[in-house]
Amino acid sequence: MKLLVDAGNTRIKYTIFQAGKFSTIHTVSTGNLTPELSADVIAKITGCLIASVKQSDAILAVIDWCEKHNIPIQQLRSTEHHKGLINSYPEPRTLGVDRWLAMLGAMKLFPSTSLMVVDAGTATTLDCISQQGKHLGGWIIPGIALQMSTLFDKAEKIHGEPVAINNIALGNNTSMAVSQGALIATLGLIEQGVKLCAEQGLKPHVILTGGNADYVSQHLVLEHHVDPALIFHGMSQYC
Missing domain, CATH: 3.30.420.40 (ATPase, nucleotide binding domain)
Structure with missing residues (x-):
């Protein structure tokens, strides 16, 4: 145990x-x-x-x-390779262990498949994996809440508060414009990642995890899978 x-x-x-x-x-x-x-x-x-x-x-x-x-x-720390996953970072330990474990979890659930792992939390991270298990690299942007709070707290002329988005639309007030923008930026990250992978001949299966995964899932039109326990699936690869 x-x-x-x-x-x-x-x-x-x-x-x-x-x-x-x-x-x-x-x-x-x-x-x-x-x-x-x-x-x-x-x-x-x-x-x-x-x-x-x-x-x-x-x-x-x-x-x-x-x-x-x-x-x-x-x-646990990120390493050069583990359970078929090959780290793309020149200094493997500098890859965040949360990203490393989420990728291991994705490979456990969907073996021998090209994958895109999106962890939507305080930060939103995106990592791509080839069918052969090679980490191709990734992106990191502020999470949805952090994007909004940064604008409201740091931009002197932007005033408002976060609001929940039911449908993608152009905002007609500052709160709505910022809230829509943060969500759109996150969706755009994923869509651009899929497009970039397609240019390399890959059709990755998209997996969402993290605190905002369900929220992003509601608005993501691409086929995808949500698993809130993805990092734990990755950790189980060390048991």
Whole structure:
């Protein structure tokens, strides 16, 4: 039984992985995992795998929690290759481990297929993988909420607040224009990625994950798949 911990930019998610299956995925803002895990479950955990984009206080608290419960820890890092995935970065460890694991998860779910993995969270990342498992590279832009908050907070003459978008349209007030623009920028990222792949003879299967995946999915006309547990599928490749 393994404890899998995914520490993103704004929250910590964790689950138990046993016999090829995940338990309920929990989300916390601190490193205290005890409230959701019974003493019986904790006693059966044989190791903890941690994926962290930064060494935050919360992650240090998770490490401390594991040490108090005598649970061995493995902090995952991007490598040159793993389970058929080949890293395109000249310095493999500099590729964000969240992107690396999401790609591993996508390859586990859709083997021998060209893929486009979009993680729509605090940042929105896009990564393309060939049918042979080679990472072709990717893009990073601010996430939808970050795009909007940056304009409202930093642009002196732009005033408004985020609004939910039901249909793609031209905005007729500042709040709507910014909110539509942030969504359109994200959709455009994906559409341009598919177009670029097509120019290279690829027809990637698009997979969405991250906190904004469902929101983006509502408006994305391209055929795609949504999996909120994609990073955990990737982490399971180390179990």
